[in-house]
Amino acid sequence: MALIKSFQAVNGNTYTYWRVEKIDLQPKQNICVIRAVGYADQAASTQEMPQRYNKVFAVGDDYSTYFDYTVLDMLGENQTHQAYEFLKTQSFFSGATDS
Numbered sequence: 001m002a003l004i005k006s007f008q009a010v011n012g013n014t015y016t017y018w019r020v021e022k023i024d025l026q027p028k029q030n031i032c033v034i035r036a037v038g039y040a041d042q043a044a045s046t047q048e049m050p051q052r053y054n055k056v057f058a059v060g061d062d063y064s065t066y067f068d069y070t071v072l073d074m075l076g077e078n079q080t081h082q083a084y085e086f087l088k089t090q091s092f093f094s095g096a097t098d099s
Contacts, residue, residue, distance in 0.1 A: 001019075001020075001080065001081070001084055001098065001099065002017055002018055002019045002042070002045070002098075002099040003017075003019075003036075003084060003087060003088065003093055003096040003097065003098065003099065004016055004017060004018075004096060004097045004098075004099050005018060005092075005093055005095065005096035005097075007038065007052070007092075009052065013040070013051065013052075014040065015038030015039060015040060015051060015052045016038075016039075016040065016041055017038065017039040017040070017041050017042045017044070017045050017099065018036050018037065018038050018039075018054075018087075018093070018096070019036065019037055019039075019045060020034060020035070020036055020080055020083045020084060020087070021035045021036065021037045021053075022034070022035040023035075023079045023080065023083050025067055025079065027068075027069065030059060030060060030063040030064065030068075031057060031058070031059050031063060032057070032059075032063055032066070032067045032083075032086075033055060033056075033057055034055070034056045034057075034058065034083045034086070034087065035053060035054070035055055036053070036054045036055075036056060036087060036093075037051075037052065037053055037054075038051060038052035038053075038054070039051060039052075042099065054092060056086075056087060056090055056092075058086050062086065062089075066082045066083075066085060066086045067079065067082055067086075084098070
């Protein structure tokens with residue numbers, strides 16, 4: 001799974017293919033840190049090192065809604081799926097589509 005969202009960096013490079021690389025759940029603090037990596041396109045994601053990194057934090061109510069153990073267990077959701085769903089609610093990934 002990945003998200004498709006075009007982003008042009010100040011250096012002129014464009015990134016359109018975003019994958020969740022790492023999810024760090026910290027339940028005692030109600031924090032989830034998501035590391036999303038961007039590539040020029042899907043083909044580049046299998047051939048190149050990531051070119052753009054975004055670190056996104058889910059805290060407080062966002063953590064409870066997407067990553068609390070009751071959400072993951074009761075709904076049968078996994079962390080990765082929830083990470084993508086949460087990212088789509090963030091301004092940087094607004095309008096992103098699933099790949």
